[in-house]
Amino acid sequence: MGELVERVDLQDRVLGVVERGEAVRNRWLYRMSMVICRDAEGRYLVHRRPESSSRFPGEYSWLVAGAVEVGESYAAAARRELHEEMGVDYPVRFRFKFLCEGALSPYWFAVHEAVVEPQQIQPSADEVSWHGWLSGSELAQAVPRGNYVPDSREAFARYAELVAGERVPPL
Template identity: 55%
Template structure:
């Protein structure tokens, strides 16, 4: 369950995530960019078994903010569920994103990760630390 929100990010109702996406209702997404002590970025390739964007590469981990959850709580949960990382996050920016599967408020966070990720195989097929200079390749 997620919160259907308005253009000021105020809660209108609690709905199923699938319904929010199908109807194009605004809801909340929280993601995190993970960096190591050398400022490299954790990149991962999504598993072929995931329902959204299977096999695609990503620079961020996360997903829908559950009803009653803050952006930061969702970001921490997303890293733990997808990458096996338990750490704190720092909020970077929040904005209204009208692109993608459906419109949503997107909260972007960053975290410094000093442990080896232990991603779930059903979520992540590959991961590695890359310097920003290699991101476009």
């Protein structure tokens, strides 16, 4: 049996439990959660997916993301993904949620932030082939022009709007 997720409606209410592959094939809504990692200087973690990845091989992302498991909160999923993909455990702060059209299928996408210590990052080789840190202005230039996972570009545009009025970190 494949990965189980909660199928949800347009108001993010649970309709039932399905396999994620079935949700993708049928374009049923489910839940995804992600973390934007920043360091104390305000730089953003960026990583490249392995060529062997089943989803978006070799593409870059500035998000640590994954499906929300059955019965799991968005925040718990974000923190779990941070641990699974980057080998660290840090508190996450909710920023916003949006209905993402998705490159593979639509889903509710909850966006969180975590301030992490770069030297503690120990990426999983199954999830990350390279990682580095970009300033807000470097990230703002890289995402629209680079080979980034499509859903991370959509999240970036929404995040940039959100932080446009904030002072830290500038984009």
